[in-house]
Amino acid sequence: MFSKACEYGIRAIVHISLKSEKGMKVSLKEISHAINSPEAFTAKILQQLSKNDLIQSFKGPTGGFIMSPKQLKQVMLRDVVNTIDGDSIYTGCGLGLEHCDATNPCPLHNEFMEIREQLRSMLQSTSIRQLSDSLRQGEAILKR
Amino acid sequence: MFSKACEYGIRAIVHISLKSEKGMKVSLKEISHAINSPEAFTAKILQQLSKNDLIQSFKGPTGGFIMSPKQLKQVMLRDVVNTIDGDSIYTGCGLGLEHCDATNPCPLHNEFMEIREQLRSMLQSTSIRQLSDSLRQGEAILKR
DNA sequence: CTATTTTCGGACAATTTTGTCCGGTATCGA
């Protein structure tokens, strides 16, 4: 469904959100440990998120990653997925035709549209903060 | 969502179903032309489908691929997807945790379950024949 | 039987995705 990079990205930003609510910056090392992901690979993904203004990054000692109050309030799951995986989930044809076209559809077009619409709506309406809240309340985890 | 191999596989078996309803065998060459897919790669996929008894294959002149009446009646989209991509779509965690576990869920577990359940149900209730019917009636296409 | 046709199966190649390394740069604290 999502690429490995996107999975790491979501788990990472949720962890950052968790700490940011307490006003704490997190280092790359702590993040990759908290979500059990390869450190250097995670770094690349965080750079993307930072460049797209979904998170903030700071260099040097006491540096690390944090989300501003504005970001905490505004960033949706959709923004993360879009940044890393693009919008091919919504726009592409499920059977691999060159593009999805309702006036000239593949045999699964209608069925796919329904599922993708539900996915799109879920990603758009779910905030990162919601997800980190469920973490804080012990209802969910980010690694096994 | 699906692998390239799976996309080709679905399009291929739908075309075979279309021809089989008219009692016609189809050659690899005709299939890959009809669905616009790489020939040798498609051959591998058809072998998988054949070994899993979703289609029949015959060697030699007048050879090719066909679906038996029983296969035409019984084969569901789910069987094709399962043969090629396995069941990781249903069983795996959407955020990449080692496995999906409702008693120890990732923050997106509930949202994912809903979408995946809809997908599972759609794949399970849609037959290949249904799809080839929509083709025959000119309501859909298999290549651009 | 023989030549031809078509699938089968294994090895190989290209591409994409995933993951690593390492020097560079900015920042902080002493």
Place this chain on the structure above:
DNA sequence: TCGATACCGGACAAAATTGTCCGAAAATAG
């Protein structure tokens, strides 16, 4: 100022996926 820390960014490497080649095996037609 100086050294240590932590992110940045580009090159590189490994693995998985996608795609190709070619000889073997089977079956048919002549």
